[in-house]
Amino acid sequence: MANAGSSRQAAWEFYGTELKNRREAAKMTQQELGRKVFVSGGYIGQFEQAIRKPQLDVAARIDEVLQTDGFFERMCRQLINKSPYAEYFAAAAELESLATAICDFAPAIVPGLLQTAPYARAVILASNPFAADDQIEEKVVARMERARLLKDPATPEYWVILHEHVLRPPTGGPAVMAEQLDHVAALAHRRRALVQVLPAAAGAHPLMGRMLTLMEFEDAPPTAYTEAVYSGNLLDDPALVKRVRAAYDLLRASALAPEASLTLIESAAEDHRRCASTS
Structure with missing residues (x-):
């Protein structure tokens, strides 16, 4: 789990670096891009530093403004799908x-x-009554990691x-x-x-x-x-x-x-x- 978390963080850092490169290639400041995608320039800076992760609708607007053919939305979806948590x-x-x-x-x-593993298992099973045991345990492990x-x-x-x-x-x-x-x-x-x-x-x-x-x-x-x-x-x-x-x-x-x-x-x-x- 720790390795998976480190790998995801590295991927988000790559995302931020690419965003900065594409933004600068378009000769736009963080403030200018932020205005066009309806967030602050400070948020664009946090995306680029991988402090915050953009939501899918913001990623889609970034693609539209920077004309990146869906690159940022696709990468955002892939990283969310690799998360052990619900989307x-x-x-x-x-x-x-x-x-x-x-x-x-x-x-x-x-x-x-605050959950213990047995309590988490009971809560997760109640929401996923037909899930296989290994799927339940994967969710329990993710919760214990949190x-x-x-x-x-x-x-x-x-x-x-x-x-x-x-x-x-x-x-x-x-x-x-x-x-x-x-x-x-x-x-x-x-x-x-x-x-x-x-x-x-x-x-x-x-x-x-x-x-x-x-x-x-x-x-x-x-x-x-x-x-x-x-x-x-x-x-x-x-x-x-x-x-x-x-x-x-x-x-x-x-x-x-x-x-x-x-x-x-x-x-x-x-x-x-x-x-x-x-x-």
Whole structure:
């Protein structure tokens, strides 16, 4: 997996170098190309440095402006298809690995960065009931590779708000769920993740049923990612990201304090453990 990740990054760097070469051959500045493809000149620079990966519609517009006969769109498609992640999540996963800070809101399941392998396997199998075992395991391995981000002692800073509904269903069975919640609690105890729980009693909130990830970067503007059923939306418009950030701040205000959240998570883990011991 690490070799595959390095290979993909090298391919994106080649993509960026080619973009710079074709742009300069067309005697266009980054700002001029950005205006023509409806992104900022700074984004073009980030594409060229392989800091950000262009979405398919942007790649297609670049081909049209630079008259490159579909080169950038084809290469973009090929790199997305080689990703171990779903097409709609691939770009967000690439950004996740570059982020200095990540904030998640999970309304229904434990976020991928916090998942244990048995819990991930149960979630993936539920969405892919007819997949072969090796296909399921490939997805589990990819998810565990993502979770390695939190093994670094410093970056990214990770803040997550779990809705109380995440804690109750025995996903994968009560023993698997107990182990999963123990893992979340352990990361909180090690101060590797700041975890809050939004209690069910809080009622309505700004992100009803919507999963959200906010990402910050050292040398790039912040980004938001939202996900629905088999679809995702990567948001990088500054005004829109600001609105999403405000919604996340409202969730923080309604969530339990970290200490009370940890107590609730550990209590839920014990409930699942008791169920496992009596079943």
